[in-house]
Amino acid sequence: MGMLMIAIAIGFFGSIIIFFIAEEMSLRDADFSDIRDVFTKELSIDDSLKKYGTIKYMVMFIMAVFAIGLIVSQQILIPNDFSLGFLMSYVFLPSMIGSLIILLVKWRYQPLLKLLSSLMFGAGYIGASAFSVAITHLFVA
Numbered sequence: 815m816g817m818l819m820i821a822i823a824i825g826f827f828g829s830i831i832i833f834f835i836a837e838e839m840s841l842r843d844a845d846f847s848d849i850r851d852v853f854t855k856e857l858s859i860d861d862s863l864k865k866y867g868t869i870k871y872m873v874m875f876i877m878a879v880f881a882i883g884l885i886v887s888q889q890i891l892i893p894n895d896f897s898l899g900f901l902m903s904y905v906f907l908p909s910m911i912g913s914l915i916i917l918l919v920k921w922r923y924q925p926l927l928k929l930l931s932s933l934m935f936g937a938g939y940i941g942a943s944a945f946s947v948a949i950t951h952l953f954v955a
Contacts, residue, residue, distance in 0.1 A: 829912060
């Protein structure tokens with residue numbers, strides 16, 4: 815059980831640090847009136863994606879979480895012969911904890927931005943870590 819907690823901590827801290835770095839890089843040119851303009855003006859999604867590079871940074875986050883998941887699976891989950899329930903706890907617990915922390919940070923000041931960030935973190939982490947654990951078990955175990 816201790817090894818599972820170490821795996822969850824590695825997945826959580828690694829992914830949350832990478833996500834905050836990627837989020838700050840994508841929002842460095844952001845003017846927060848742009849968020850307000852979503853509801854008051856007609857904005858081009860293509861221009862917004864080019865300006866902020868959201869897709870590029872989200873792909874970088876997913877690739878980093880996938881790499882962390884491969885390493886954790888090969889070094890901790892497979893050698894300790896964890897069952898499916900333990901593997902799913904590695905996939906879902908860091909996602910839920912990270913999404914909650916992102917929602918709690920600056921919730922009063924930027925609620926829409928934090929809600930979107932929380933959903934992006936959760937979806938990216940679950941997708942990448944579940945895929946990496948599945949691929950590792952398919953080819954290694």
